[in-house]
Amino acid sequence: MKLKPSVAQALTRIAQGRELPFYWYDSEQITAQCRRFGEIPYAPKSVHFATMANANPDFLRLTRAAGINVFVNSLGHLQIAQYVGYSGRDIVFTSSGMSDALLASVRNAGAVLNLDSTGQLRRFWKLFPDCPVGLRCNIGDRVTPRKTHSGYFLGRDSRLGLDLPELEELAGNPHIEGLHLYLGTDIMDLAYYQECYEVMADLATLFPNLVYLDFGGGFGVEDSDGDHFPMEEYGALVTDVMNRLSSRMGRPVQLLLEPGRIIGAEAGYLVVRVTDVKLRHGRQLVGVNASSAQFTRPLLYPDDAWHPVFRLSGQDGPLMDSSVYGCSTYSRDFLAHDIRLPRVEEDEWLVLSLAGSYCASSFTRFLGFEQIEEIFS
Numbered sequence: 016m017k018l019k020p021s022v023a024q025a026l027t028r029i030a031q032g033r034e035l036p037f038y039w040y041d042s043e044q045i046t047a048q049c050r051r052f053g054e055i056p057y058a059p060k061s062v063h064f065a066t067m068a069n070a071n072p073d074f075l076r077l078t079r080a081a082g083i084n085v086f087v088n089s090l091g092h093l094q095i096a097q098y099v100g101y102s103g104r105d106i107v108f109t110s111s112g113m114s115d116a117l118l119a120s121v122r123n124a125g126a127v128l129n130l131d132s133t134g135q136l137r138r139f140w141k142l143f144p145d146c147p148v149g150l151r152c153n154i155g156d157r158v159t160p161r162k163t164h165s166g167y168f169l170g171r172d173s174r175l176g177l178d179l180p181e182l183e184e185l186a187g188n189p190h191i192e193g194l195h196l197y198l199g200t201d202i203m204d205l206a207y208y209q210e211c212y213e214v215m216a217d218l219a220t221l222f223p224n225l226v227y228l229d230f231g232g233g234f235g236v237e238d239s240d241g242d243h244f245p246m247e248e249y250g251a252l253v254t255d256v257m258n259r260l261s262s263r264m265g266r267p268v269q270l271l272l273e274p275g276r277i278i279g280a281e282a283g284y285l286v287v288r289v290t291d292v293k294l295r296h297g298r299q300l301v302g303v304n305a306s307s308a309q310f311t312r313p314l315l316y317p318d319d320a321w322h323p324v325f326r327l328s329g330q331d332g333p334l335m336d337s338s339v340y341g342c343s344t345y346s347r348d349f350l351a352h353d354i355r356l357p358r359v360e361e362d363e364w365l366v367l368s369l370a371g372s373y374c375a376s377s378f379t380r381f382l383g384f385e386q387i388e389e390i391f392s
Contacts, residue, residue, distance in 0.1 A: 018325045018366060026286055026327055029390060030364050036287040036305040038375050038389040042077055044282035045371070048274075049081035051246050057254035057270050063107045065232055065275030066092045068372035073391050074279060075099045086232075086273040090120060097124070107229065107271060109151055109195055111135075111175060118142055127271075129195035129229065133181050140190075149193030149229065150185070151176040157214045161207060163199030163233070169211075186221040193271070194218055197231035200276070201319075203244060209252055216260040219268065228260070229271035236280045236369060239321055244277060276372035283371020285310050285387070286327070287350070289363050290342065298336045301359050306341035307348045308382040310367065310374050314347060324351050327364035332357040339365065343382045 018026075026039055052062045063086040064078045070092050075085065076099050084105040085096045096106055103125035110117075111131040118139050121128050129149035130136050139148060155170025156179045168175060175197070177185075185191060196215050198207065212230060219225050230253065235244045253270065261267045291302030307314040312322065324339060334355040341348035350367060359365070378386050 018327075018368075022284065023327065025392060026284065026364070026366060029392075030286060030327065034288065034304075036285065036303070036309070036387050038370065038387055039284050039286060040074070040279065040371055040389065040391045041282040042391050045074070045077050045279050046081045048278045048282070049078055049083040052272060052274055052278075053082055055250040055253065055270075055272075057250075057257045059267055060257075060270040060272070061104075061227075062272050062274065064278050065273045066096065067376065068275035069279050069283075069376045070095050071375065071389055072099050073389070075101075077391070078278065083278075086275075087126075090117060093121065093124060093126070107273065109149075109197075109229075113138075115142060122146065127193065127227075127229075129193065131175060132177060133185075136185075145190050147190050147192035147224075147226075149195050149227070150182065150191060151195045151197070152182060152215065152218060153178050154196065154211060154214045154218070158207075158210050161199060161202070163201060168197050168199045168233075182218060183221065188222065189224045191222040192224060193227040193229055194222070194225070195229040195231065195271075197273075198233040200233055201235045201238075202233045203235035203238070203242065205245060205248055205252055208249065209256070212253065212256045216256055216263075219260055220263060225264070225268060227269035227271050228257070229273065232273040232275045232277075234274050234277040236277055236372075279371035280369050280373075281371065283369070283374065285322075285350075285367040285370040285374060287339075287365050287367070289359055289361050289365060292359055292361060298338070299356070299359060301337060301339045301356070301365070302342065303339055303350065303365060304342055305350065305387065306343050306382055306384050307345075307350060308341075308343070308379050308384050309387045310341075310350055310370070311377040311379060312373055313350055313352070315373075315377065317347070317352075322351060322367045322369050324354050324356065325366040325368065326356065326359065327366055329357070329360055329363045339367075343384075345382055348382070 088110040106126040109129040153176030160170035287303040293300040312320040337356040339351040
């Protein structure tokens with residue numbers, strides 16, 4: 016694998032005269048991914064970018080310009096969304112353990128709200144009697160839950176959502192306006208989407224005034240085999256499910272989707288400078304001027320995070336077993352493990368790809384480093 020020439024040229028130009036690492040985003044690619052979701056043929060629909068993947072205001076300005084709304088799960092991200100111009104039902108808010116103050120803030124913002132439990136529903140209706148609201152669903156009793164990078168989002172091993180008995184007890188309630196589902200992360204298998212969506216469509220018929228079905232996200236990103244999410248096939252699948260549901264309900268039901276990592280992952284790159292090279296037992300350990308505290312996916316998902324590493328310059332040569340480590344004494348401070356690179360030299364630049372989502376956004380001050388600059392072009 017090699018960097019695209021246009022990407023290599025852009026990164027080389029930005030790196031000239033710099034010492035510090037940086038993130039770079041291909042704005043056109045972000046916009047193109049937003050449009051792919053907009054082209055799903057079903058209507059009515061509303062697509063909401065999940066800001067946990069990247070809440071940089073410049074990123075959100077791109078999604079807004081492309082006609083994509085937002086999904087948030089905290090007051091901080093709600094405020095960022097409002098700052099860049101999102102308002103009212105442009106925003107979907109789903110969280111858990113919400114305080115009365117937070118429930119009131121979301122309600123006053125006019126956002127679509129999905130609640131996580133019967134207790135949350137009771138608290139909300141005490142504050143806002145009979146106000147329409149959505150519910151997050153745990154349909155683990157009707158499907159076989161799959162473990163994804165962040166664990167289980169359905170079934171007994173998930174803490175999230177109302178289970179089937181709780182949902183069925185609310186059947187017929189005229190104030191339930193929507194149902195929400197989240198399957199997990201990096202899912203490519205369309206059969207799993209189909210199975211879960213069919214269950215949700217059945218549940219939708221329990222609520223006479225249902226306005227929307229929110230199928231969440233979980234859309235897979237390019238994997239080590241070079242496979243990409245089958246967007247056209249997915250669009251046909253979800254359109255079929257929603258058309259059949261609307262026919263059963265006798266009126267159009269709105270489709271909500273919450274793509275997150277898929278919108279920006281392949282458009283983002285982390286560019287770091289080599290500061291040290293250690294040769295150990297036929298391997299090279301490459302030290303760089305950044306830390307896993309600034310690029311956290313390899314730290315959070317040590318067995319699953321996959322970020323191909325490229326050299327921005329330097330001579331080709333025989334490939335060596337290599338790892339890229341960060342500039343701290345923390346023993347787990349690695350940006351890439353068990354990769355193959357030619358002999359690397361000090362002061363050259365390395366590029367880590369698939370870095371546009373859940374990388375800069377999950378920065379932590381744990382090791383005392385500053386956030387890395389994010390550049391859009």
